[in-house]
Amino acid sequence: MDSKSNSVINPDPSLYNEDLAPVPKEKRTWNWISYSMIWMGMIHNIVSYELAGSLIAMGMSVWQALGAVIFANVALIAAIWLNSAAGTKYGLPFPVLIRASFGYKGAHIPVLTRAFVAIFWFAVQAYAGSKAVGAVITVLYPGWASLGDYSFWGMGLNDWIGFGTFWLLHAWVISHGMERVRRFEMWAGPLVIVLGLGLVYWAVDVANGFGPLFSIPGTLAGDEFWKSFFLSVTGMIGVLATLVLNIPDLTRFSKSQRDQVIGQAVGLPIMMTFFAFMSIMITAGTIIAFGKPITDPVQLLVQFDNPIVVLLGAFSLLIATLSVNVVANVVSPAYDLINLIPRKLNFVKAGIISIVIGVFFAPWLWFNNAGTIFNIIGAIGGTLGPVSGIMIVDYFLVRRSQYDLNSFFVKDGQYTYRNGWNPRAFIAMSMGVIVALIGLVVPSLHSLYTYNWFLGIAVGGVSYFFLMRSNQKSITTVVEENAIIK
Template sequence: MAIPKHANEQVVNYDAGLYNSDLAPVKKEKRNWTWLNFTTVWMGMVHNIVAYESAGSLIGMGMSVWQALLTVIVANIVLIIAMWLNGTAGAKYGTPFPVLIRASFGHKAAHIPVLLRAFVAIFWFAVQAYAGSKAIDAIFGALIPGWNSLSSINILGMGLNSAIAVTLFWLLHAWITSHGMERLKFFELWAGPLVIVLGLCLVVWALFVSHGFGPLFAEHSKLTNAEFWGLFPVSVTGLVGIWATLVLNIPDFTRFARSQKDQSIGQFIGLPGTAILFAIMSIITTSGTIIAFGRPIWDPVELLQQFGNPFILVLGAATLIIVTLSVNIAANVVSPAYDLVNLFPKKLTFTKAGVIAIVLSLFFAPWLWFDNSDTIFSIMGAVGGALGPVAGIMFADFYLVRRQNYDLDSFYLTQGQYTYKDGWNLNALYAMAIGTVISLIGLFVPALSSLYAYSWFLGVISGFIVYTLLMKNTMSSSVEINEERQSVSE
């Protein structure tokens, strides 16, 4: 495929199997996402049912408000550092994750981490979508007489009422996705801030029932110091693990950044800023439920139903629906959509691939195991842990091996700087395999079970170190070739 880079430059023959309009670098004039867009996108992603329940559940595990806040803050500091590290290349070159990963793995081997990430993202889409569909079910139950009686009619393992809610929610996702990234940008612009309003309302309620902040923050921890510090790394790793796929595919968003400054500021405000604020709301509200109901309630749908007011239930559940749409599309549709386009660039566009990912998620059938998901989440936690080494490899490749300089043309050439051995960089595969074993060894070796609490961190660090050592002999020659090609193009 012949592609002219600029009006006065020679035509570059890109391989049609590696290039199409969705995988191509975003043109400068179309890189129009400002810091506000990144802030609202992150607001939409972090303000969701799973994030709310995760923060609130820290109280349920016995932590005090201060201990829960410390856990959330540390997790978000780790996340923003990882997002910045991996988002820089996307903003610099305007390319998505499935393209950037070719530099370290080779254009053929790259399909392995790309497919792994797509699998995890589609799974999480199914989880979030089913959680959101329960809000639709709750609204219909409050407004339509006899709605809940439909549960006696079984459809594919769920009641007819749930089946209708699931169908409607999946169709809503497909409708928004069918309008591409631009529709997503404007959807997030108002969907993200909306949940702040709901969160503030719940905080006001919590303050009302507890007569101020004092009783909420005065609740003592139910854990000893030893128990808390034993639980702390597990909790931090769990909170980071929720966003393991986003650490990889953040270039899918930063490629649209107007500047590095826009994506840096926008992500800083949107991720640790609003995520910590949202966590504070969740923690305060959950603490309020202990005072109001005698037990911690961190499921927002259940909490809304506790009020016994149809208006509050409908309004709150509608907000949760919008919030879930927001996070699910941004976090769990964008990534597999680009992954599928990368696999079939001649046949798929971003929109088509996004709809396919939504359809594929149905095969996870979350309604069959959602309420008994301990085993499933353990398995998916292990699969998600395998993403840590991939992140470490990407960090090492961009900052050490390539010294923050990629050859843009080689991303789209079968015979280029990133060809390696017929499209396979065995060094990256070895580093990924070794990193995965190290990150998950605590899951399979009882004597090392304590290490599993640090699985994602172990994966990142080991992937980074092993890849750097294996690529040490080729680092100098790779950089010299890259710099020579860039000087010629300039």
């Protein structure tokens, strides 16, 4: 069977619909520029800026901070490239591909876990972005703050209007499907670069050149530095680690493997390092200008006390937050929900349901005191590393890069296992989760939690490989038969 075709023979309606089906070759129109712009939109945002800038606030020098950024991006792009390959080859999204390793029923567990985490982060980003909406409106309407006197369900009327406006912007972007998402990302990412370059110019000017910015010494040394280094690396990976799983949702539209490889190389490690470099330089500039590091870009804009600067800067940050939220936290749960109810849902309906559910996380009630909740969500996110390891090992080592396309959409194919469940995958996933999260419950092993994603992806993948070896003979036979047919 041609992996580029859309030919699925007698699919089961409970496992198949148009959004889950292989993308036909004529609709795979995304080139390397598309992926570069999409990644620019995802990484050029407030959270990424603050993370990079915080490295300076932690006591790193500019060069040490850049080293941490580069290390994190190399690890991320390696995992993303590996998990992109199957999506590009077969034109299938993450919720379908994962049926190969977990079974068509078992796949619902990691899929819904990923959806839960994505919708949670949608809510957080939507609330953070609504503050940028408020900043824009405040410049245009000075009486905006007075609307906060009218409050219900924990938010003032002004914040509700800002949140509602930002929510509607999400609905508008996704209302015409993935093609509108792609077009939006084509200009959203570069817009933030313009803002960043403007702030870099300010930092260089206030420091009287690049030299003083690079000469700010680090205050970390020895074991303290390395502990902070790896903690920072894990934090930066954590922001985008969930995308390692659902990257096939995007690469299924790629014209070729070459397009997604080059596009993602330009968009993630190269542009992320460039963006981080800008935020690091700007944060170093705030130390010189204000005597302290300011890592929040909104707070930095306020320091200029200039309505034009605040208006344009807040608008850029609003677009940046909308950009990352749509791609990272709406596209994925939309496909996840479609996978759950393919007979009833399509991409637009599932996307709207996702952002409606996000409202009920009510981040405004706990956003400023969210330590415990973020720890819980971090632990849930830690379960996704082993799933990534399992998917990568299944495709490259167990299946030898050959899937049986039709088996994804029937209940009596290769991926049926035991009534739709693959116990080996769940054993491997459990082993990976235990190792990744054991530092949370065993004080003497707490340092391991710093590396939870690395440990999870490695233990999950290796465990799955050895557990599947007992089933390798039958799998190898099917793979060889498929190769002959192709």
